[in-house]
Amino acid sequence: MPKFKSTQDILRIIGNKDQIRNFGVIAHVDHGKTTMSDSLLAASGIISPSVAGQALALDSMKLEQNRQMTIRGANVTLYYELGGKEYVINMIDTPGHIDFTGRVTRALRAIDGVVVVSDSVEGIMTQTETVTRQALEERVRPVLYINKIDRLVKELRLDAPAMQKWLSNIIAEFNKLVDIYAEPELKEKWKVSIQANSVAFGSAKDRWGFNYNIAQRNGVGFKDVYDAYNSDDPTLIKALSEKAPLHEAVLGMVVQHHPPPHVAQRYRIPKIWPGDLDSDIGKSLVSCDDKGPILMMVTTINVDPQAGRIATGRLFSGTIKDGDEVYLIDGKRMGKVQSVNIYMGNTREVVNMLPAGNIPALLGIDHAIAGETFSSIKNVPAFESIKYVSEPVVTIAIEPKHPKDLPKLVEALRRITVEDPNLIVKINEETGETLLSGMGVLHLEIATSLILETGLEITTTQPLINYRETIRNSAGPIMSKSPNKHNKIFMRIEPLGEEIIELIKNGQIHEDLDRKQMAKILREKGWNADEAKSVAAVDVSGNILLDQTKGVQFIQESMDSIRSGFDDVIHSGPLAHETLRGVKFVLHHFVPHEDPAHRGLAQLMPATRRAMLGSMLLADPALLEPILGMEIKCPQEQIGTVAGILSGKRGKLLNVEQKGVITIIQGEVPASETFDLSEVMRGGTAGKALWNTYFKTWQIVPQSIFKSLINDTRKRKGLNPEPPTPDEFVDKE
Numbered sequence: 001m002p003k004f005k006s007t008q009d010i011l012r013i014i015g016n017k018d019q020i021r022n023f024g025v026i027a028h029v030d031h032g033k034t035t036m037s038d039s040l041l042a043a044s045g046i047i048s049p050s051v052a053g054q055a056l057a058l059d060s061m062k063l064e065q066n067r068q069m070t071i072r073g074a075n076v077t078l079y080y081e082l083g084g085k086e087y088v089i090n091m092i093d094t095p096g097h098i099d100f101t102g103r104v105t106r107a108l109r110a111i112d113g114v115v116v117v118s119d120s121v122e123g124i125m126t127q128t129e130t131v132t133r134q135a136l137e138e139r140v141r142p143v144l145y146i147n148k149i150d151r152l153v154k155e156l157r158l159d160a161p162a163m164q165k166w167l168s169n170i171i172a173e174f175n176k177l178v179d180i181y182a183e184p185e186l187k188e189k190w191k192v193s194i195q196a197n198s199v200a201f202g203s204a205k206d207r208w209g210f211n212y213n214i215a216q217r218n219g220v221g222f223k224d225v226y227d228a229y230n231s232d233d234p235t236l237i238k239a240l241s242e243k244a245p246l247h248e249a250v251l252g253m254v255v256q257h258h259p260p261p262h263v264a265q266r267y268r269i270p271k272i273w274p275g276d277l278d279s280d281i282g283k284s285l286v287s288c289d290d291k292g293p294i295l296m297m298v299t300t301i302n303v304d305p306q307a308g309r310i311a312t313g314r315l316f317s318g319t320i321k322d323g324d325e326v327y328l329i330d331g332k333r334m335g336k337v338q339s340v341n342i343y344m345g346n347t348r349e350v351v352n353m354l355p356a357g358n359i360p361a362l363l364g365i366d367h368a369i370a371g372e373t374f375s376s377i378k379n380v381p382a383f384e385s386i387k388y389v390s391e392p393v394v395t396i397a398i399e400p401k402h403p404k405d406l407p408k409l410v411e412a413l414r415r416i417t418v419e420d421p422n423l424i425v426k427i428n429e430e431t432g433e434t435l436l437s438g439m440g441v442l443h444l445e446i447a448t449s450l451i452l453e454t455g456l457e458i459t460t461t462q463p464l465i466n467y468r469e470t471i472r473n474s475a476g477p478i479m480s481k482s483p484n485k486h487n488k489i490f491m492r493i494e495p496l497g498e499e500i501i502e503l504i505k506n507g508q509i510h511e512d513l514d515r516k517q518m519a520k521i522l523r524e525k526g527w528n529a530d531e532a533k534s535v536a537a538v539d540v541s542g543n544i545l546l547d548q549t550k551g552v553q554f555i556q557e558s559m560d561s562i563r564s565g566f567d568d569v570i571h572s573g574p575l576a577h578e579t580l581r582g583v584k585f586v587l588h589h590f591v592p593h594e595d596p597a598h599r600g601l602a603q604l605m606p607a608t609r610r611a612m613l614g615s616m617l618l619a620d621p622a623l624l625e626p627i628l629g630m631e632i633k634c635p636q637e638q639i640g641t642v643a644g645i646l647s648g649k650r651g652k653l654l655n656v657e658q659k660g661v662i663t664i665i666q667g668e669v670p671a672s673e674t675f676d677l678s679e680v681m682r683g684g685t686a687g688k689a690l691w692n693t694y695f696k697t698w699q700i701v702p703q704s705i706f707k708s709l710i711n712d713t714r715k716r717k718g719l720n721p722e723p724p725t726p727d728e729f730v731d732k733e
Contacts, residue, residue, distance in 0.1 A: 009079065010088050013086050014357075017357050019087050020089075020260050020261055020357050021089045021258050022111045022113070022261060022357070023111050024092040024110075025114070025117060026115075026117070026134075027116060027118065027131065028126070030690075031119040031128070031148075032117055032119070032147040034093055036117060036246065038204070039247050040091065040246075040251065075312060075342075075343040075359060075361070076093075076343050077089070077359075078090075080251050082252060082255050089255075090111075090342075092107045092110065092111055092359075106299040106370055107299060108134055108138045109297055110297075110312075110314040111140060111314075112140060112141065112258055112259050112268065113254060113257065113259065114135045114140055115250055116132055116143070116145070118144065118174070119151070120146050120151055120170070121148065121155060122633070123173060124173045126631050128174075129177055133177065133181045139183070139271050139272075140268075143254070143257050145201075146202075147203065147204050148203060148204075149225055150206065150229045152166060155660055156660040158226075160223045161222075163225070171193070171199055175192065179191070195212055196257075197211050197212045197252070197253060197256055198211075198257050200252075201222075202249060203246075207241045207245065207246050208245065209244060211252060211253055214244050219243075220243050224243075261358075262357060265285060265286055265287070265316060266286055269282075269286050269316070272383055273383055275380065281293055281295065281377070284318070285316050288316065288317065290356050291319070292317040293318050294317065294319070294320055294375060295315075295375050296320065296360070297314055297316065298311045298312070298313040298369070298373075299314065299370060300312040308366055311365050311368035311372070312343075312361040313374075314359055315358055316357075317356050318355075318356055320337060320353065324336070324337045325337075328372055328374060331368075335364070335365035335367060337364050338364025339352075339363040340353055340361075341361040342359070342361060343361060348361055392424050392439060393440070393626035394437065394438055394443070394444060394464070395436065395464045395466055396444050396448075396461050397433040397461040398434050398435075398458055398461075399433070399459055400458055401459055405457070408456050409456060412450075412456055413425050413434070413451070422439055423443070424438075437466060440628075440693060440695075441463055448460055464716075466579070466626065467623050467701075467709075468581040468624040468698055469580050469624070470581050470582045470583060470621070470623075471493060471582075471620060472495065472619070473620040474494035475619035476492030476586075476619075477491060477492040477588035478614050478615050478726075478729075479730070480607050480608075480610035481731045482603035482606060483602070483606055486599070486603070487590075487591065487592050488590070488591040489590060489608055489611040490587075490589035490611070491585060491587060491611035491615050493583060493585055493586065493616060494584050495582055497582070498582070500522070500542075501542035505542060508521065509521060510538055515535065518532075518535055519532040519533040519535075520532075534546045534547050534548050536562075537566050539566070539567070539580075541570060541580060542582050543585070544585070545585045552590045552591075552592070553592060553594075554596075554599065555590055561599075561605050562587065562608045564605045564608075565612065569608075569613060574621065575623055575710055576623065576713040576723070610731075613724070614730040618730075622700045623709065624698040624699060625670050625672060625698070625700075626695060626698060627671070627696050628669055628694060628695060629666070629668050629693065630646070630665075630666070630667040630669055630691055630692070631664065631666060631691060631692055631694075632665040632681075632689055633665075633690045633691065634662075634665065634689035634690070636663045638663075638685045642667075642681075642685065642689060644684070646669060649670070649673035649674070650673055650702075652667060652669075654666045670699075671695075674693060
């Protein structure tokens, strides 16, 4: 039975790795993660049992409480006893809304197992699939908790046998995800089943739940559930919660199926750490050695008004103590730990030290950012960068209402982007505007609300869509001269291909990757050996620069200047100064001046830009717009209305599925058409439709709106409405 224990009791237990579990709670939005977490906290004495299910204790922000949604995610350390053995369980509750999926991605790095929560009526939804895929890609083991079982009785009128049949379909659907996304050696081992005790059923709101072990031991089953919810007697539901407490079902699965940290790190470290596993530090990481060097990855940054930055993450090796000096590997600077803490609900408890395998919250390291690696030794590889499944597609301009408050705005933006790296701040150098980009309109609404909570008055523009520029054909080589006419750059260009773009977006090909390893990956994808070994630069938006010059003088010392031209162009394409996507630039030939004074950055960077922009304009350039997937829940009679709304927004209805009394519609719609979607959908369906959107793909803008969109975007950026012609960039011999 969980119960409240002092910090000292917890410290006594965490010396034994077998008694530690690190797990997270992941799910589709509104499937009941945080309500379930409340029950676990109540059972541990952290909140009162009387408010569990309503307190949403891990939603500590006022904004989370007001909006009834998890935004930040939260850590908590629980004490639990099972079979006479004590356990320390570090739990992370994560957001369900797709706009905050970056926070889920980071949380997964800190944990070894997840409880996937699914609504019994809605089953496996889009975001369930997304977060499960993320977990499996991080080698984080899932168990399944199917919530809101009462809906099967109250809404679908299912009896006990029908409930079991319905739920077995959800389990089968979840196992399909494991089959698709888990690595071959883990697929069968990690599939869930009732008999293996890796599936639980319950109602987080009513605080009852059971898995196979509890059903057998306590004599509880679906007939009891049917009787409790098919009756007007409220004591039957209370009796269920006493006979089968939810926390026993969930934490029982966690202890049984989620590995302790020293077991998990044997198979997780080779996936997430690129260093030599046979080195001393590699061995220390794989064995989760308390006596090894400190190596910790920061997964979350919170900014406390009094304490400053709090860096929370997974300690994979060593023991971290108050006063320790650590090296920030990405930041290339030292930091000093003022205080080692753990989270107990919404409060931090000072513990002074923690051994490997735990999730410390460190105070005092003021330059920490999410994704940083801390180490007690300098020359050690950082952990592999975290791969986000989405990217910012909506932008607003933001400024203080009173110009004197500009420094306060800068500080507020610095704080929220430190806490949430999926928010991107840029200064438009031409207009002086401060631009804030996020995953969607909701993401930006939350960000501006957080700024307003500081008391700062701000004004914002209407949201703007982030487009991408690409090409449909090949072009070149074309020649461009440097401003002094003494250097010639010859550039050709072709579409990169979606498969290579995905490898870049997934982090499998990146700027710092060993060039031999990169060449091997590209050859496996069909590139010839000459091309595969000639990569000179990789851009995270999905673009590549190749150097295919032969026997050219001064190429190595000139390459930095050429790369600078590449970096500049990929952030400002020729059509509308938008970021490029899916372009392969090939440096075909280079004729430099012999005197270094005539071939510096000021000469080669403009020449490279001109050659790249000119070749793009000759290669049938196109504008890409972000397309959002939509998942809409509504009564059957509203299908026609929803289809009409999607059609009116240049969208498509892709699939309709009936789940009991609820219809689930899958559709897609351009992001630019979603700004008034709430009003239109609410008005059209009389508020009976619920939906969420998620980034799905980039798609070429239809020809019917292409020209006007280019003109409008260029005007907004203070440019000539008409895009340039190739002649403006291509030089003659």
